[in-house]
Amino acid sequence: MQSKFIKMKLLKILEFPDPRLRTKAKPVEKVTNVHKELIDNMIHTMYESKGIGLAATQVDFHERILVIDISEERDDPQVFINPEVEILNKDEKSGYEEGCLSVPGFYEEIIRPEKIKVTYLDRDGKKQTLMPEGLLAVVIQHEMDHLEGILMVDYISNIKRQRIKQKLQKSAKEKIAS
């Protein structure tokens, strides 16, 4: 049983081009209190950063865990452990202007399949199935890419990716210097 009174930790989010973002995450073998504490801190970190989704990879923990909240009220966190996605129709795709907490300040339209089915374990380790639509389907696919070491910038042109890399490296340097 986890105490309700422990303080949430704000986790450091890795930023592109940090090579640790390229790590392939391993399956969670058993959902332990260590995972539950991480999940709570990930949800807290997502809210503090004004994000709608965060993968464990982004906080340098390389097991297959995602947290997502697309609700307007920011009071409906969804936890996905060991998610597996099945594309239901390869021909139905749509574009969405995506952002990423690991690529701050940049937004790009990415085309992805629309119709997917997701199987996963929830925070209690219980198996769940979902057929998400719209934004939720987009965010789940974006976050699952992180678990494979894939970033949103991998879908855009080399020239655009290089430009984003230079700008983020420059602001990271300025942060250290200040």
Ligand code: QAP
């Ligand atoms: C993934 O990303 C996503 O640049 C989640 O300055 C987002 O929550 C998939 C964020 C949109 C599809 C559509 C980004 C916050 C949040 C920034 C996020 C920023 C502040 C990104």
Ligand code: CO
């Ligand atoms: Co992201």
